[in-house]
Structures are given as C-alpha cells and as structure tokens.
Amino acid sequence: MSYFEDLSNYSYCCGIENSKNVGWLDVAHPFPKGKVSEDFINKLWVYLKVDLMIMRGFHVCNLCHDPHNGIFIASRNDESLKLGFAEIRVLSEDSNVVYAAPDLIYHYILDHSYKPPEEFVKAVLKGPKPGSIEYEKFLSTFDVEERQYYPPTIRRYQG
C-alpha cells in the first residue's frame, strides 16, 4: 500500500486527475485519530459501493498487528463488501474538489480510529451522492476500464 499525506495531490494512478488524497495510511506515518458520526459512516458506505479503480492496486492494511492483512469483509445494514480492491471518489458540496481514498479508509476509520480531514468529512456529509445526476456525470469522466478494471463481482461478498 502506498502512503500519501492527507490533502496532497493524488498521483497514484495515471496522473490525470485533479484530486486530493485522503486516507492513504501507513504504519510508518502518524495519523490523526478521533470520533466520527454514525451519519458520516452511513454516508461513506454509499461511496464504497461504486466500482472504481478495481484492482488498480491491491491495498493491505499494515496498521493491523494481526498478520492477516489481506482481504477485509466490511458489513453494514445487511450488505457486505470486500475491501482492499478499489478506491473511492468523494465530491465537495459544490463539486469543485474531488477526494481520492482507498476503500480501506472504512476500515481505518472504524478499526483504527482514523479521523479524516474535516473538509473530507463535510464532503461525505454534504456532497453529491452516487446515483445523483452530478455524481454520475463525474463518474462518466472515467474510462470504463478504469471503473471496472476487474469484474465488480469480485468485491461482492457472498457469506
């Protein structure tokens, strides 16, 4: 997994995006901790379900002491997803700023108490959601193969 400082410019893939990094954590770098609201977690989950940058890189969590640091199964409201295969994009309320995060950000927040930057939290709470016209317009700027590098079914966990 690659480390990028929060709010630095995203350059992990392709270098064509004008996005800000959030949540690219690594055990070698300290990160802010704190509480986030349940509302924030519920809204973050919606972004995780978008199939984007699938298997562009396989991300593992090296913050876990448990050497099992392969695939995480995240569950919420009767839905389950494998984490570590994809990235998410979150738009600010005015759609002018794009945030790029690994899908493992969900695990970092829930299991490692990572507190993302306030502007990212605000974007998740207030920004256009997947399914909205604005968000889908944004997604259409990605190549199909970027969006679905591998079949999205790889992420759907059948328990």
Ligand SMILES: [Zn+2]
């Ligand atoms: Zn972990």
